[in-house]
Amino acid sequence: GIQVEQSPPDLILQEGANSTLRCNFSDSVNNLQWFHQNPWGQLINLFYIPSGTKQNGRLSATTVATERYSLLYISSSQTTDSGVYFCAVGDRGSTLGRLYFGRGTQLTVWP
Amino acid sequence: DAGVTQSPTHLIKTRGQQVTLRCSPKSGHDTVSWYQQALGQGPQFIFQYYEEEERQRGNFPDRFSGHQFPNYSSELNVNALLLGDSALYLCASNHRVLGIEKLFFGSGTQLSVL
Numbered sequence: 725g726i727q728v729e730q731s732p733p734d735l736i737l738q739e740g741a742n743s744t745l746r747c748n749f750s751d752s753v754n755n756l757q758w759f760h761q762n763p764w765g766q767l768i769n770l771f772y773i774p775s776g777t778k779q780n781g782r783l784s785a786t787t788v789a790t791e792r793y794s795l796l797y798i799s800s801s802q803t804t805d806s807g808v809y810f811c812a813v814g815d816r817g818s819t820l821g822r823l824y825f826g827r828g829t830q831l832t833v834w835p
Numbered sequence: 836d837a838g839v840t841q842s843p844t845h846l847i848k849t850r851g852q853q854v855t856l857r858c859s860p861k862s863g864h865d866t867v868s869w870y871q872q873a874l875g876q877g878p879q880f881i882f883q884y885y886e887e888e889e890r891q892r893g894n895f896p897d898r899f900s901g902h903q904f905p906n907y908s909s910e911l912n913v914n915a916l917l918l919g920d921s922a923l924y925l926c927a928s929n930h931r932v933l934g935i936e937k938l939f940f941g942s943g944t945q946l947s948v949l
Contacts, residue, residue, distance in 0.1 A: 765923055768940075812877070820938070821868035821883045
């Protein structure tokens with residue numbers, strides 16, 4: 725299966741700071757999603773972004789499929805942004821529901 | 836509109852026992868996928884069900900089996916539990932026909948094997 729690497733593994737910020745999370749993947753993909761996992765384990769879908777750029781409030785994401793990476797930007801971070809951010813991809817032989825996840829970036833935002 | 840619901844939320848079993856976890860997909864979704872998330876790791880795909888059949892399977896032994904019912908709800912069964920099966924088990928749903936690209940996850944079942 726596809727290998728997914730996320731960096732950095734841990735990130736500690738003060739409220740109001742900006743951050744960039746990176747996801748590298750090892751092969752062509754037909755699906756790329758970013759998730760936020762809260763402290764209670766709930767995975768929330770942030771973006772479906774196999775290519776291009778999308779924005780949703782303080783969050784935005786860019787995927788450069790030809791170079792096999794995606795970036796998640798968080799601006800003006802808040803304490804509620806804390807949690808683990810996962811990048812997950814689907815390869816061309818898989819159905820939609822089969823995703824390969826990275827190990828995540830643990831984000832901690834201090835007041 | 837209810838999201839993906841899973842039960843139970845927590846479960847404690849001993850080695851060698853069998854366990855059944857349950858999932859109801861988001862309204863309008865007909866495809867259910869199961870994932871295992873060990874502590875400190877990303878979720879790993881177990882298998883997917885559509886039209887009551889297993890469509891794809893990840894690298895998990897036959898001790899892991901599943902079922903999908905006509906109302907699209909699903910069960911995950913694990914036999915002969917091992918200590919290493921302790922994990923958060925997540926269910927996700929999507930609508931295959933309409934091609935809804937996002938996966939929606941439940942809150943998971945935390946399984947502890949002692």
